[in-house]
Amino acid sequence: xxxxxxALLPPQGSAxxxxxxxxxxxxxxxxxxxxxxIVGAELYFVWRYRYVPGRPTPHQTHNTKLExxxxxxxxxxxxxxxFWGIDGYMKFAVAPGDAMEVQVTAKKWLWQFEYPDGTxxxxxxxxxxxxxxxxxxxxxxxxxxxxxxxxxVKRDVIPNxxxxxxxxxxxxxxxxxxxxxxxxxxxxxxxAKVFVETKEKxxxxxxxxxxxWMKHTPEEWGKIQYEQKGCATCHSLDGxxxxxxxxxGIWGKMEKLQGGKTVLVDEAYVRESMLQPQAKVVEGFExxxxxxxxxxRENEIRGLVxxxxxxx
Amino acid sequence: MEHTLTPGAVLxxxxxxxxxxxxxxxxxxxxxxxxxxxxxxxxxxxxVSTAFLIGGVFALLVRLALLNPQHTLFGRVWVTAETYxxxxxxxxxxxxxxxxxxxxxxxxxxxxxxxxxxxxxxAFPRLNLASFYLWVGGAIFGIxxxxxxxxxxxxxxxxxxxxxxDGSVGLMVMAAFILGFSSIFTGLNFIATVHKLRxxxxxxxxxxxxxxxxxxxxxxxxxxxxxxxxxxxxxxxERTYKIGIFDPAYGGDPVxxxxxxxxxxxxxxxxxxxxxxxxxxxxxxxxSRKTIFGYRAIAYSxxxxxxxxxxVWGHHMFVAGESDLANVVFSALTFLVAIPxxxxxxxxxxxxxxxxxxxETPMLYALSFLFLFAIGGLTGIFFSTLAVDIHLTDTYFVxxxxxxxxxxxxxxxFFGGIHYWWPKMTGRMxxxxxGAIACALIFVGFNMTFGSQFIMGGQGMPxxxxxYLDKFQPIHAFSTYGSWVLAVGLFMMAINLLVSLxxxxxxxxxxxxxxxxxxxxxSPPVFHNFEHQPVLEHEPYDYRHRTVTHV
Numbered sequence: 001x002x003x004x005x006x007a008l009l010p011p012q013g014s015a016x017x018x019x020x021x022x023x024x025x026x027x028x029x030x031x032x033x034x035x036x037x038i039v040g041a042e043l044y045f046v047w048r049y050r051y052v053p054g055r056p057t058p059h060q061t062h063n064t065k066l067e068x069x070x071x072x073x074x075x076x077x078x079x080x081x082x083f084w085g086i087d088g089y090m091k092f093a094v095a096p097g098d099a100m101e102v103q104v105t106a107k108k109w110l111w112q113f114e115y116p117d118g119t120x121x122x123x124x125x126x127x128x129x130x131x132x133x134x135x136x137x138x139x140x141x142x143x144x145x146x147x148x149x150x151x152x153v154k155r156d157v158i159p160n161x162x163x164x165x166x167x168x169x170x171x172x173x174x175x176x177x178x179x180x181x182x183x184x185x186x187x188x189x190x191x192a193k194v195f196v197e198t199k200e201k202x203x204x205x206x207x208x209x210x211x212x213w214m215k216h217t218p219e220e221w222g223k224i225q226y227e228q229k230g231c232a233t234c235h236s237l238d239g240x241x242x243x244x245x246x247x248x249g250i251w252g253k254m255e256k257l258q259g260g261k262t263v264l265v266d267e268a269y270v271r272e273s274m275l276q277p278q279a280k281v282v283e284g285f286e287x288x289x290x291x292x293x294x295x296x297r298e299n300e301i302r303g304l305v306x307x308x309x310x311x312x
Numbered sequence: 313m314e315h316t317l318t319p320g321a322v323l324x325x326x327x328x329x330x331x332x333x334x335x336x337x338x339x340x341x342x343x344x345x346x347x348x349x350x351x352x353x354x355x356x357x358x359x360v361s362t363a364f365l366i367g368g369v370f371a372l373l374v375r376l377a378l379l380n381p382q383h384t385l386f387g388r389v390w391v392t393a394e395t396y397x398x399x400x401x402x403x404x405x406x407x408x409x410x411x412x413x414x415x416x417x418x419x420x421x422x423x424x425x426x427x428x429x430x431x432x433x434x435a436f437p438r439l440n441l442a443s444f445y446l447w448v449g450g451a452i453f454g455i456x457x458x459x460x461x462x463x464x465x466x467x468x469x470x471x472x473x474x475x476x477x478d479g480s481v482g483l484m485v486m487a488a489f490i491l492g493f494s495s496i497f498t499g500l501n502f503i504a505t506v507h508k509l510r511x512x513x514x515x516x517x518x519x520x521x522x523x524x525x526x527x528x529x530x531x532x533x534x535x536x537x538x539x540x541x542x543x544x545x546x547x548x549x550e551r552t553y554k555i556g557i558f559d560p561a562y563g564g565d566p567v568x569x570x571x572x573x574x575x576x577x578x579x580x581x582x583x584x585x586x587x588x589x590x591x592x593x594x595x596x597x598x599x600s601r602k603t604i605f606g607y608r609a610i611a612y613s614x615x616x617x618x619x620x621x622x623x624v625w626g627h628h629m630f631v632a633g634e635s636d637l638a639n640v641v642f643s644a645l646t647f648l649v650a651i652p653x654x655x656x657x658x659x660x661x662x663x664x665x666x667x668x669x670x671x672e673t674p675m676l677y678a679l680s681f682l683f684l685f686a687i688g689g690l691t692g693i694f695f696s697t698l699a700v701d702i703h704l705t706d707t708y709f710v711x712x713x714x715x716x717x718x719x720x721x722x723x724x725x726f727f728g729g730i731h732y733w734w735p736k737m738t739g740r741m742x743x744x745x746x747g748a749i750a751c752a753l754i755f756v757g758f759n760m761t762f763g764s765q766f767i768m769g770g771q772g773m774p775x776x777x778x779x780y781l782d783k784f785q786p787i788h789a790f791s792t793y794g795s796w797v798l799a800v801g802l803f804m805m806a807i808n809l810l811v812s813l814x815x816x817x818x819x820x821x822x823x824x825x826x827x828x829x830x831x832x833x834x835s836p837p838v839f840h841n842f843e844h845q846p847v848l849e850h851e852p853y854d855y856r857h858r859t860v861t862h863v
């Protein structure tokens with residue numbers, strides 16, 4: 001039945017995904033049996049007792065024995081499923097003590113991850129395989145929800161509160177997390193990449209931030225940051241107005257600021273806008289951009305500057 | 313006098329009265345000031361049908377926006393995320409508050425419930441009219457909110473998004489507040505009517521099961537709706553005066569809002585589904601020409617669903633920040649809902665066993681209901697099982713599940729009810745052929761639209777998503793094509809019914825051979841419903857006494 005499972009559910013990425021899928025498939029087959037029973041009886045009766053003019057019908061008002069049976073049997077089934085359901089739920093209610101802790105901050109519309117050693121990433125998280133990871137999450141604005149379908153975990157992320165999930169990633173490779181609690185315009189673009197890596201590869205990434213940047217020109221590297229760090233949610237490349245100014249043709253322009261001053265869009269201003277976005281807000285836009293201080297490595301800032309420069 | 317050739321019709325052997333409730337008085341003013349429950353029911357039917365049309369157009373726009381991931385139509389991008397968010401919010405708000413909550417109780421039950429009891433009207437006819445005008449007032453607020461920029465909060469108004477976003481949230485919340493009172497007044501009226509206005513000889517267990525269902529619904533309406541009113545007032549206060557109740561920025565708790573909201577809105581789900589089940593309990597015995605099986609079990613199951621509806625709200629919040637203990641308790645309570653729901657299905661099937669079943673349009677809807685409600689109910693088990701709920705909640709799986717219950721069950725039953733009582737309400741028969749074709753298209757279109765969404769949801773497609781991963785494209789497109797088939801079926805149904813008003817055959821008093829009291833009136837009924845006070849002479853659904861008698 002693996003073909004049916006994989007048609008209906010995503011790949012299994014965590015240690016307990018298999019167990020949850022087993023419960024899912026059990027309920028599915030139970031439902032199919034009951035559905036075939038109900039609709040089968042319906043269709044059979046419709047055919048067998050179709051209308052014949054004048055045929056009398058028996059006056060059957062009730063049958064206590066039968067009615068007790070069809071009340072108690074489903075009840076027993078439900079009691080069984082209930083215990084099975086909480087058994088699975090309780091397994092991932094409390095994280096084991098040796099789990100790696102990652103702090104997650106959600107805001108419109110990006111995910112920020114902070115590792116125990118202070119390393120921070122945006123919209124991507126790297127996890128070592130087969131080691132339990134414990135996410136402690138909070139939101140800076142409205143409700144969000146951290147949902148990784150492959151891991152079968154989901155939990156609302158709430159302002160002024162911490163919520164948590166944990167799982168043990170097992171499937172190497174790239175998985176996607178999505179926001180599953182409606183949060184406005186960028187809701188459906190609020191994804192993060194979840195990379196599950198071997199221990200060696202993970203440690204190498206932690207040490208260097210990866211060597212990916214060396215394989216690209218600064219402009220290309222900037223474009224990758226533009227897509228990964230959430231810039232694309234608010235800044236267009238084609239001149240279209242969004243939450244923030246479009247980057248098309250912005251380099252070298254004199255921009256009018258709130259309060260009437262003007263500023264030249266150069267290296268210094270672009271850098272400042274990433275690290276202290278509230279300092280100089282362009283007229284006609286609201287000061288809604290979150291700071292990227294500590295979130296962008298130096299090579300990433302340089303890439304973004306080069307990328308903006310290239311957008312004529 | 314013409315008669316249709318419907319099998320089993322009991323032909324009235326008396327001349328049609330010249331005056332009936334439709335022509336007793338004339339002119340628009342006579343309708344606007346009427347206190348006749350039948351006219352108010354008809355006005356409600358027009359009102360909720362208009363709301364269904366508006367909500368349906370938003371639904372089609374939602375599906376159209378998801379036709380392809382580029383959101384293009386004829387090669388041009390036509391919709392943005394902001395617009396899409398307004399589409400699905402308005403679809404939800406209109407369908408829930410303006411359409412489905414008042415649909416069956418305020419229109420069909422308003423018309424037939426007093427007649428089923430052998431009464432001349434509801435207990436408080438003026439309150440009934442007041443309830444209708446409150447509905448109109450709520451609708452005006454709602455439409456104003458739509459025109460003035462719309463709302464993008466989702467129909468659930470979750471805080472703190474709803475207290476911080478732009479748009480006409482205040483007006484829309486006022487609309488829901490006013491509509492709540494309309495619903496309370498209707499419920500109050502039905503409870504008093506059922507208690508006080510039953511025909512001579514009619515005890516509680518002689519009432520038609522439709523009345524039992526509407527009575528159970530009315531209990532929920534008057535007990536749960538005030539909580540919604542309180543919640544919405546608190547939301548407005550917070551939005552206007554920045555008082556910290558739900559928004560953490562002012563020291564409030566967003567999860568508290570969800571508790572308050574679902575404390576009403578879960579019972580509201582039963583305000584929607586129990587009347588639908590109540591209609592099915594009428595249709596199946598009538599078209600099976602056999603007494604209902606397990607009358608008391610069905611009556612009690614309606615009431616127990618109403619009671620259970622108050623203690624399962626937490627299952628909407630399994631991942632929302634509820635404690636693990638609360639989750640476990642709500643999971644257990646939620647499983648209990650399966651029992652009365654199952655009892656009803658088994659009783660309906662047993663009623664059909666050894667029946668004499670014919671397939672007029674109302675019965676086709678009842679048969680569709682059994683199929684769709686089975687899917688809607690069984691997929692509920694996935695959500696009450698905690699471990700599986702975590703993966704499926706807030707995805708298309710839940711969207712599909714509740715559409716199978718709300719649209720596939722309640723609305724299908726509503727259509728069945730409209731076709732069933734149409735001859736009584738209008739005095740006209742519609743085309744059975746077109747009625748059947750429309751029903752088939754609606755059935756196929758509905759399953760295409762929402763059946764496919766179970767697959768997307770299981771695969772991890774979250775709800776309320778404007779952009780989606782390319783892998784979902786074929787299924788999204790299929791679902792959108794389904795919505796077109798569904799729309800064609802709905803228009804066909806509407807045209808068939810409207811055409812019958814002009815060209816339909818004259819309806820006999822009892823076209824289907826029903827056994828409940830409303831069929832003892834003429835079609836359409838006279839102003840006071842019956843020429844003589846009907847007296848209960850046998851239990852409802854007793855097919856050993858087929859002749860309709862009058863005192």
